[in-house]
Amino acid sequence: MLEWVLAGLLCIVTYVVFTLSTSSGSQYEDNSIDAFISKDSSVAKRLAPRENKYKRNYITDGRQILLLYGTEYGFSEEVATKLFDRLGEESVLNGMLWQPRLVNVKYYSYIRWTEEQLCLLVISTSGDGVPPTDALPFYQMLMNSGETLSHIRYAVLALGDSNYPHFCKTGLSLDKRLGELSAVRLLDCQTIDMEDWPVISDWMNRVVGAVSEADLAVKTDYLVVNSLGNNEGHTRTNPFLSRLLVKKPLTVVDNDEDKVTIQCEFDITGSGLTWTAGDALGVYPQNNQSQVEGILQALGYTGQEGVETDQRPWGHTDRVLTCKEMLLRYLDIKHVKPELLELILSHSSCDDQRQQLRDLLHTQVPSGVREYLSVREVLDVVEEFKVRPLPVDRFLSHLKPLQPRYYSISSSPQINSNTVCVTAAVVRYSTLGRDREGVTTCYLQDRLLPGDQCHVFISRNPDFRLPSNTKTPLILIGPGTGIAPFRAFLQERALLSQEDRGQILLYFGCRHKNKDFLYRDELENLAEKSVICLRPAFSRDQEEKVYVQHLLLQDGSLIWNLVNKEEAAVYICGDAKHMARDVHKVLLQIIVMQGRTTQDEAELFLKDITYQYLSQEYNPDILPPLEPRGEPGKDGPAHHKGTCCPCGVDVFTRALERSIAALIEGSDVFLLISHNRRGPNKKAANRRFSCP
Structure with missing residues (x-):
């Protein structure tokens, strides 16, 4: 009996082994696991987890290249990843044994500079000459370092906006400092004005050529890249899945001219996230599904095509997603890269379309393609140039990552x-006869319901803070949604006793x-509790329009005394499109009238003031102007960190002018004006006028 049982078990084991050994390699594919989840299935293939190539550890000897990036909103990281890919491809093609390591500069403490040979740095200027928040410790370390780096070759790509006086200051300063520390410059520092990809591509070509000529030793890598940042909690690259608790309207809408403004409250319980008044919330939106469906239809995609990504997207357990999900959650379908036109040109069979694309792309006037793309979105382009077949993976790789707002x-x-x-403030507008929408504000208003989940994170803004001395008077000027950070400020000041808080003037403006x-x-x-002195201006409630600057002029004597004698902090937040220039004029007028001084002296007084400004939503790593889309509301890709620099009135004027450009794109602009006592010229910084 026992022999029969053993024989039976042996048969079962033999059958199982045979089935498993032939399931994936059998000619009868329909019986295999592979056939069940792969080739002909309408659901994307699920592949075995693989290494994230951007966090790769090298276990064999090679020629290490340190590829550093410093970013605020992701653009420097995007450029650095492309350079990483380029170096990897060249190494494989030419057998160079290059081992690029992609590292955020915030992890600089893990770097052993004595063991590095070649450093490529891609870094943005987050404000008017200020490093990105996460890059500040690295910047300060290098600027104060006395270590000799003569054994290191380096090249710097500096990102910025030429409309600012301190264009690309962070990158230029670091390039100069590396040279002062005896590092060997591989290439001159290359500055990039906004997202100028042709110049970036040219720099990458020159970098590859220069690295090829560098004599790098073959060594064992010490750096464990995949361990960096694993315990940071929830960040921009690992957002928290929060829940929308409350969404309520803050405005009354009777006609098309009335603005829709909403308040959204997110539950972050258990996230470990903390914030300080003045910080921002990063929100990852989802694109409009009808626009995604339009793109799929124009290109002849089903939406179920499987796409393998180089790294696992947040919110997913693997790296294979459907084309539709990529377009809905992870890719920017609002802003078109010129490279997408190049891709369409390479696959178009229509002579007229090919000529039109050549004219756009190869014109001697770079503004031509920018102007064309400034009023178009991805859907417009793929409908205009109907190219089939366009490989799914190639198409998706030519889209920008969807950035948080x-x-x-x-x-x-x-x-x-x-x-x-x-x-x-919810953004809706039209171009080319088509209705448009702000990506995030319309997602919040139209598609995210209370109880729904949304990925968020905290964006620190250490330069936009209340004074540490709670008795410092505050002058808050906040039309429209510019009131947002002030609400947080006032909630904290209201918790203090009247003896412990300084006087607060709040100027609010609306229609x-x-x-x-x-x-x-x-x-x-x-106001009833005497926490604030409320000064509202309603521009459309009477025949003659009244704005906050009119109230400022009325209160000139009070404002002058608070600023000149009591060292009040002045915050200006809001729609610079309508008030910025007038506010500047009013400030000068108050100084001239109340200080009994000349215009030139008033200008000098303003030069002794530190201006800090924060634009609420836009732009990866660079300052306004945003891409010229003419979006008249409050929904841009990202916001600017506050900056701090002792600057003259010309800088203040430029800041206001650039803020106006930002508002055209849908940014709230914040200016913080406070007396600068930190600069080297403390005597000038503390200059005061006496009021007779």
Whole structure:
């Protein structure tokens, strides 16, 4: 009996082994696991987990290249990853044994500089000459370092905006400093004006050529790249899946001219996220599904085509997603890269279309293609140039990553540390006869319902803070959604006794008292309790328009005394498109009139002031102007960190002018004006005028 049982078990084991050994290699594919999940299935293939090539550890000897990037919103990282790919491809083709390691400069402490041979640095200027927040410790370390780096070759790619006086200052300063530390410059520092990909590509070509000629030793790598940042919690690259608790309108809308503004409250319980009043909330949106369907239809895709990504997207357990999901959640379908036109040109069979694309791409006037793309989105382009077949993976690789949008947090953690509030003006407009929408504000308004989940993270803004001395008077000027960070400020000041807080003047501006007076009940309640002196301006409630600058002029004597004698901090936040120039004029006028001084002396006084500004939403790594899309609301790709620099009135004027450009693109612009006592000329910085 026992023999029969053993024989039976042996047969079963033999059958199982045979089945498993032939399931994936059998000519009868329909019986295999591979056939079940792969080739002809309408669902994307699920592949075995593989190494993230951008966090690769090298276990064999090679020629290491340190590829550093410093970024605020992701563009420097995007450029650095492309350079990483380029170096890897060249190494494989030519047997160079290059081992590029992609490292955020915030992990600089893990780098052993004595063991490095070649460093390529891609870094942005996040403000008016200021490093990105995460890059500041690295910047300070290098600027203060006395270490000799004569054994290191280097090249720097500096990203910035030429409209600012300190164009690419961070990259230029680091390039100069590396040279002062005796590092050997591989190439001259290359500055990049906004997202100028042709210049970036040319620099990459020159870098590859220069690296090829460098005599790098073959060594064992010490750096464990895949361990960097694993315990950081929730960040831009690892956002928290929050839940929308509350969404409520803040305005009354009776006609098309009325603005829709909403407040959204997100639950971050258990996330470990913390924030300080003045910080921003990064929100990852989803694209409009109807636009995604339009793109799929124009290109003849089903949407179920499987796409393997180089690294696991946040929110997913593997690196294989459907084409539709990539377009919906991870790729930017609003802004078109010129490379997409190049791809379409290479696959087009229509002579007329090919000629049109050549004219656009190869014109001697670079602004031609920029102007063409400035009013078009991906759907417009793929409908205009209907090219089939266009390989799915190639098409998707020519789209920009979908960036988060940033909103100043309009609540204080001292009130509720588990709920984050943001205030957003919903953007809708039209170009080329087609209705357009702000990616995130319309996602929040139209598609995200209370109870739904949304990926968020905290974006620190250490340069936009309340004064540490709670008795410092505050002058807050915040039309429209510019009130958002002030709401958080006021919540904290309201917790203090009257003896412990300084005087607060709040100038708020909107069109109609009964339509868009944001947080009216809260502000009037604070005024009744003498927490603030509320000065609202309603531009459309009377025949003659009244703006906040008119009220500032009326209160010139009070403002002058607070600023000149009591060293008040002045914050200006809001729609610079309508008020910035007038505010500048009013400030000068107040100084001249109340200080009994000349215009030139007033200008000098302004030169002794530190201006800090924060534009609420836009642009990866670079300052305004945004891509010229003519978007008139409050929904741009990212926001600017506050900057701090002792600057003259010309800088202030430029900041206001650039802020106007930002508002055209849908940014809220914040200016913080406070007396600068940190600069080298402390005597000038503390200059005061006496009022007779």
